[in-house]
Amino acid sequence: MATIEAGKKLAAYKAVDDHITADCKVIGIGSGSTVVYVVERILQKPELANLVYIPTSFQSKLLIIEGGLTLGSIEQYPDIDVTIDGADEVDPQLNAIKGGGACQFQEKVVAEAAKKFVIVADYRKKSTKLGVEWTKGVPIEVVPMAYKLVMRSLESKLTVQQPLESKLRMAINKAGPVVTDNGNFVIDAHFGAIERPACLLKELKGLTGVYEVGLFCNMAQIAYFGEADGNVSTLV
Structure with a gap:
C-alpha cells in the first residue's frame, strides 16, 4: 500500500506541475484518494493561491476550504481552465469509469466544463478495456422512484451490451x-469487458429514470499513472 500511495502522490504532483499555472483562473478539483495529493501540491505553490477552485463533491469542497483556497461553484464559473480528477478504470483510448464514490454527476459536469480534463491514478486503474479491472460495475445514478424500472430496463432494453449483473448500491x-x-x-x-463504451453510454443515458452514468468517454486529454516502481507513466 505504501508503494501505491507513493505512486498516487507522484502522479498527482506531476499533473499539477504540468497543467496548473498562475496563468490559469479556474480549476476543477475532483474526488477520491488521489485528489488529496493534487490539493497538497497546489498548496505547495504560492503562485496558485489566488486561483478559484471548483469542487465535485463534499470531500473536495472540504479540501479546498481547509487549504484556505478560494472556493467557487460551477454556477459562478462555468468556464474552467483545467479539471484534475481520479478514475476507477481507464482504457487505452482514455475512456474511464468513474463514480465509485457516487458523485459521477458532479464530476462529469466539472470535467465537461473544463478546457482540459486530466486524470490521475495509480497503475491498478489501467486496463485493456473498461470492465476488466474494475468489476464492481458501471455506476448509474437513478431517480429513486424509478430504480426498479431502470433495473428492468437494463435487462430488457439494451442492444449494445447486456449486463452480467446489476444491483442497487447499499450503504455500508x-x-x-x-x-x-x-x-x-x-x-x-x-x-464485463465493454466493447463500445461510448455507444453503451448513449443507450444508458436514454433509459427513463437515469440521471447520469459513470462512463466518461472522449473527455480526458491525458492520464497520469503512478507505477509500482516509483515512476510516472502517461497516456494520451
Missing part, C-alpha cells in the same frame, strides 16, 4: 441504499 454503515449528493440512488451494472 447504515441500513438502506447509498444516496448521492443529488438525493438519488446508484445502480452498479457490471458488463
